[in-house]
Amino acid sequence: MEAQQNDDGGSSGGKGSTGGFLCRQSSTRWTPTTDQIRILKELYYNNGVRSPTAEQIQRISARLRQYGKIEGKNVFYWFQNHKARERQKKRFTTTTTTASTTNDDNNQTPMQRGIMLPTAWKPDHHQSFNHNIKYSPVVSSTALNSSATSMLGGLKFNGQLTRVMLRTWLIL
Amino acid sequence: MEAQQNDDGGSSGGKGSTGGFLCRQSSTRWTPTTDQIRILKELYYNNGVRSPTAEQIQRISARLRQYGKIEGKNVFYWFQNHKARERQKKRFTTTTTTASTTNDDNNQTPMQRGIMLPTAWKPDHHQSFNHNIKYSPVVSSTALNSSATSMLGGLKFNGQLTRVMLRTWLIL
DNA sequence: CAGATATGAATGAAAG
């Protein structure tokens, strides 16, 4: 989307109210205040928040707003990035340790995306879909009432593309 | 921000080591060109396309291919993501007082509605508990016995042109 | 001030 965000544009200002130093960065992107970061990390590490729901995001951003300008999406991105980067770092350090005893995290996906060893690349989510799907499972209903079928990468479908269809399509 | 990399014009074989400059896109993932994005948004906002059918995807990707390498799945994912993010953004931006099943606003342009069969249009989804909703075939008479064969390239069919087909043609 | 690093923002891909 080109609809760039940016709160403000002009008001700016409310940085470091309590934190101390002020920085007036009146443009592009959200720069969290120290208090905001403190609370975010507290939520992350002490409360185990990783991927807050929309409702949580609203609550969190509302709470953080007293420390500076902030939007819901800033909170959303913060957790996304923080989680992703924590995992990213862990990816490079955990190589050998198979079952890493979860440190503080409560629900970390055990699987790790391998970037490290080119020899043993674990495809994302355990053997995705190599077997199982034989020939287009979608055609079963076609007999009844054949609507327009179309070809998509060699497969025939009718109507809406579902994930099964897409999956099948990707295999072939 | 659509200031993304530019078209490769048919790299096909991999990274464009041909002409040489720019295009550091050795990644495997599709990077839409600005023209492709422009058209996709046009379809999305001006034509109300949200969840294109396999047919539509086929035609859209074919059309976009002249601006750069693209596959059907890219179009599929693009609409899925664009729609999801539009909704998501609204979700943690607005208050949750809804309680009513706030459907995603499928804003169809009046033009589109006029061409479509009024009774045939199925709203895109349902919300939380929608299990596998199947989409009732909009084009009951499209190819009743034709057994497919809509070679989109030349657009040949056995039956007559339906309104949906016409609409597709007009849009694309 | 330049280069390196940290991190906000965006989005393609895919799982759930």
Added chain:
DNA sequence: CTTTCATTCATATCTG
């Protein structure tokens, strides 16, 4: 449809 993950881009911040 919803949510998550990986990657990448852009920029603020830090460091020499």
